[in-house]
Amino acid sequence: MSSDWQPRIVGFACRWCTYAGADLAGTSRLEYPATVRLVRVPCSGRVNPSFVLRAFQRGADGVLVAGCHPGDCHYTSGNLFTRRRFSLVKRFLEYLGLEPERLRVEWISAAEGQRFAQVIREMTDDLCRLGPNRKMREEP
Amino acid sequence: MRFLPATALPRWLERLRGDGATVWAPVDEDGVVVLRPWEGQPIASRYVNPLNSLKDVLLPRTETILEFEGRPTDLAVREPAPPQSQVVFGTRPCDAAAMELNDRVFLEGTFVDEGFRRRRETTTVLTVACTVAGPHCFCRAVGGSPTAPRGSDLVLHPVENGYLPEAPTSRGEKALRAASDLVEDVEHPDPREAGRTVAMPLAERIALDGLAARLRDHFEHPCWDAISRRCHSCGLCTFVCPTCYCFAVFDSLRVTRGRRQRGWDSCQFKDFLLMAGGHNPRPTRKHRVRQRFLHKLCYFPEAYGEYQCVGCGRCVAGCPVGLHLPAVVDELGEVLG
Amino acid sequence: MSDIQARLREIARRLLTEGHVRVFIGFGPGFEANRPVPFFAADPDAADRLLLDEFCAAGLARYVLEEVREGPVGLVARGCDGLGLERLLADHRVAREQLYVVGVSCRGVVDPDRACAAAGEEVRAARVNGETVTLITPTAERSFPRSACLLDKCLRCQDPTPRIADVLLGEAIPPGERDLAHVDAVERMPSDERYRFWARQFERCLRCLACRQVCPACNCVSCSLDRPEWLERGTGLAEQFMFHFTRAYHVAGRCVACGECERACPAGIPLGLLNDKFMKDLRDLFGVAAPHRPGDVEPLGKFCPDDPEGWHEGGEGT
Numbered sequence: 001m002s003s004d005w006q007p008r009i010v011g012f013a014c015r016w017c018t019y020a021g022a023d024l025a026g027t028s029r030l031e032y033p034a035t036v037r038l039v040r041v042p043c044s045g046r047v048n049p050s051f052v053l054r055a056f057q058r059g060a061d062g063v064l065v066a067g068c069h070p071g072d073c074h075y076t077s078g079n080l081f082t083r084r085r086f087s088l089v090k091r092f093l094e095y096l097g098l099e100p101e102r103l104r105v106e107w108i109s110a111a112e113g114q115r116f117a118q119v120i121r122e123m124t125d126d127l128c129r130l131g132p133n134r135k136m137r138e139e140p
Numbered sequence: 141m142r143f144l145p146a147t148a149l150p151r152w153l154e155r156l157r158g159d160g161a162t163v164w165a166p167v168d169e170d171g172v173v174v175l176r177p178w179e180g181q182p183i184a185s186r187y188v189n190p191l192n193s194l195k196d197v198l199l200p201r202t203e204t205i206l207e208f209e210g211r212p213t214d215l216a217v218r219e220p221a222p223p224q225s226q227v228v229f230g231t232r233p234c235d236a237a238a239m240e241l242n243d244r245v246f247l248e249g250t251f252v253d254e255g256f257r258r259r260r261e262t263t264t265v266l267t268v269a270c271t272v273a274g275p276h277c278f279c280r281a282v283g284g285s286p287t288a289p290r291g292s293d294l295v296l297h298p299v300e301n302g303y304l305p306e307a308p309t310s311r312g313e314k315a316l317r318a319a320s321d322l323v324e325d326v327e328h329p330d331p332r333e334a335g336r337t338v339a340m341p342l343a344e345r346i347a348l349d350g351l352a353a354r355l356r357d358h359f360e361h362p363c364w365d366a367i368s369r370r371c372h373s374c375g376l377c378t379f380v381c382p383t384c385y386c387f388a389v390f391d392s393l394r395v396t397r398g399r400r401q402r403g404w405d406s407c408q409f410k411d412f413l414l415m416a417g418g419h420n421p422r423p424t425r426k427h428r429v430r431q432r433f434l435h436k437l438c439y440f441p442e443a444y445g446e447y448q449c450v451g452c453g454r455c456v457a458g459c460p461v462g463l464h465l466p467a468v469v470d471e472l473g474e475v476l477g
Numbered sequence: 478m479s480d481i482q483a484r485l486r487e488i489a490r491r492l493l494t495e496g497h498v499r500v501f502i503g504f505g506p507g508f509e510a511n512r513p514v515p516f517f518a519a520d521p522d523a524a525d526r527l528l529l530d531e532f533c534a535a536g537l538a539r540y541v542l543e544e545v546r547e548g549p550v551g552l553v554a555r556g557c558d559g560l561g562l563e564r565l566l567a568d569h570r571v572a573r574e575q576l577y578v579v580g581v582s583c584r585g586v587v588d589p590d591r592a593c594a595a596a597g598e599e600v601r602a603a604r605v606n607g608e609t610v611t612l613i614t615p616t617a618e619r620s621f622p623r624s625a626c627l628l629d630k631c632l633r634c635q636d637p638t639p640r641i642a643d644v645l646l647g648e649a650i651p652p653g654e655r656d657l658a659h660v661d662a663v664e665r666m667p668s669d670e671r672y673r674f675w676a677r678q679f680e681r682c683l684r685c686l687a688c689r690q691v692c693p694a695c696n697c698v699s700c701s702l703d704r705p706e707w708l709e710r711g712t713g714l715a716e717q718f719m720f721h722f723t724r725a726y727h728v729a730g731r732c733v734a735c736g737e738c739e740r741a742c743p744a745g746i747p748l749g750l751l752n753d754k755f756m757k758d759l760r761d762l763f764g765v766a767a768p769h770r771p772g773d774v775e776p777l778g779k780f781c782p783d784d785p786e787g788w789h790e791g792g793e794g795t
Contacts, residue, residue, distance in 0.1 A: 050719070054719070057718075077780065083786060085777060087762055087787020088726075090788040094668065095664065097672020135672050170677070191681065275590075370540075374691070375684075375687075376683075380685075388710065403712060460534075460691055461514055461535050462513075
């Protein structure tokens, strides 16, 4: 692995909270590594667990699923389903052998630009330590 | 007669591997015996047949036919690298015979399947003859034998502490030459004879005489409704079968590049024949189950003069609802007389 | 069992004669005496061919899906069949009035291969009594522990009697609590080892879809696993992970632990270990006491405002 290797993170961001939070991080000129590719989704509840696996399959080193804090969902309860679903999915992917650091689920509101930048920094550090993901990844 | 001590086996296979061939051998994985590329791991000895047959080696579950890259107006297409030579150790006489049946489909006649031909010609089949038959075996009922050389390049007849090799082809003779210093000369009666005395109770219960013609006359017999009713339409029987060869062709695309692949398909899947527009010529279990058994017991014999079954017993052992060839032949025998 | 078998035939005959059901699903003689196969009695006389013994292995619930299309169906149901039927009912795939369920209590099904290995010769008959199983061979009658004779799915079963039955033959056996400790053993492996373990299992997968086809929870009209945009047809390891992840996740909270997938798998993939991981987490995180027994709403179709965040409590080896 070359020393300038940078992990690739696929981030699924809810358009009401986390995506706006990421915007805030940008307009506030907060610095964080350019390792995340955000995919805007209407709600964290939109994130089919297969999306996560597909991201790993096609070369992601880490995946972030992020949405509104419980109670703040634009659709009232979308993120409460997400919470149940991804509690199981994260544990299951670990059960299949994935390192826990590779998948993160976070609540990041539109006001939490700082939090968004911090999560990306933490994830990038963790993934740099782990190196490229080879598990569940398809042959190039 | 030549004798290869069992202790010399790994050394021999190691030499074959050293020649650049992929060596396949049966290994025990979590209690399931599977043919795997061999890299020195312990070779399974107590097995009737591995989960995957020779088909997995010669007609892989998925193989790339061509690769492409570029844009629709500027597309580079290339063929995958030609197959490397392979040696398969530990296959059984039934599986070896099954490949000759597949040869007839892929290599006879005006169209020769190049992918299959190239693999076939670079593969050496080292068969280990059977000294016992499993409870599901019935090779004798379909013209085979536990020691038959058909389809094998080399047959290794197990005897105490080793094998008596018999090389029906020059490819087999060549593989054996790699073991010339390991082989000894011994006196031994014809080991093929041992095949005659192997007890095979299941084979005695299967009567195939004249079945093909009777099936042809009873295409619409209501018995097919009853027989197929318990089928769950999975592809287990076809995928474990060494003689089933149906495949599908499909593309996988990755932005600017992709692969055209072929992989196993099963006539038992409900959308096997589903066409654009929604027409399905075999919409029900009855159609599909009848197709499978008529293909094996009627169409194939009409085209090639032999049944498309080698009696390996995998469908017998595998089908979760007991809808396997001996059972169907039995049920047909009852209704068609 | 023979007394119950006689009563079963009598009930089936009556149902068919009176036209209450169009077909009665049970077991009939198979090609081998110790492997009965699913049997569909369509007329009163066929009811006399129904049999019920310790070798009746296949699950029957899934057949209902096809059979009810043409009219009401009767069937014999053990505990696992009953849970499968509850699944189909909860999923609104069949209506209760389309079914006539003849319940029987099941003490476990004998695996003829396993029993043959234990007894050293072909087993003709068997009796399951508590912790031992008596195997009757042409030369002997001997007892063995359950684990040496029964199907894996039966060794873990805690639901011997169906909860829905229009009539129950014999005595009801109360349900127990499923032990999910076998999941712990995999959880305790280091993650790389765990990955190698599953990769080895999935590499054997032939993608024959037997696991899906026999499953009473896999009752969707069309399945994402048949759609190339969700699952490509290639059998590379990445697609095998996608397949097994998707299959297990789609039955998470809906699996009835009947064990048919694992029994049907020709490659010996421990599919129950995947299903049970979800069960264990549903139990531990969300307090679903017995996730395999269908309730009003399945656990992933609802939430509580104070659900825990399982990803914080997850992590290696817990």
